[in-house]
Amino acid sequence: MTAPSAAGSDARTAETERMLSIHLTDRCNNRCRFCVVDSPSILKELVSRERVLAFLTENAGRGYAGVNLHGGEPTTRRDFLEILTAIRDLGYPTVILQTNARKLSRSDFAKQCIDLGVQKVVVSVHGSTSAVHDTITMVDDHLRHAVHGIRNVKALGVH
Numbered sequence: 001m002t003a004p005s006a007a008g009s010d011a012r013t014a015e016t017e018r019m020l021s022i023h024l025t026d027r028c029n030n031r032c033r034f035c036v037v038d039s040p041s042i043l044k045e046l047v048s049r050e051r052v053l054a055f056l057t058e059n060a061g062r063g064y065a066g067v068n069l070h071g072g073e074p075t076t077r078r079d080f081l082e083i084l085t086a087i088r089d090l091g092y093p094t095v096i097l098q099t100n101a102r103k104l105s106r107s108d109f110a111k112q113c114i115d116l117g118v119q120k121v122v123v124s125v126h127g128s129t130s131a132v133h134d135t136i137t138m139v140d141d142h143l144r145h146a147v148h149g150i151r152n153v154k155a156l157g158v159h
Helices: 011-016 049-059 080-089 107-115 130-137 142-155
Strands: 002-006 018-025 066-071 095-099 118-123
Touching (some): 018 049, 107 142, 118 142, 130 142
Parallel strands (some): 018 066, 066 095
């Protein structure tokens, strides 16, 4: 979890919108060659659910435009949907999810995320072909899953 950050594409938006940025996990379901996070060796979550919920509760109602969730891969947390539920219940207006989109390739999971308030999805794509992307992520067929995840959230009206 970090201090609030400005979000937006123009100066006016950056000055008026404050976002909470939460690093949910160091774990990931990829093994990207360039990544500095040693996720394959991490056997348990380093950021507790209690700490995340306390941070969200402490900052609720303080004028934040939303919450940006990132990691590692935030969707790998077993309690990810519970955290989205808490964000919604605490009244944060926007959730931005930074993801590799592998789990979003499951249409039921994508729908659950959108139903719980994810409004923007930022997907890491590391090449225009499977050969390049999958070599970088070290996961066979990952680009196909990522694209399928992008299509799922777009079909649900999220960009």
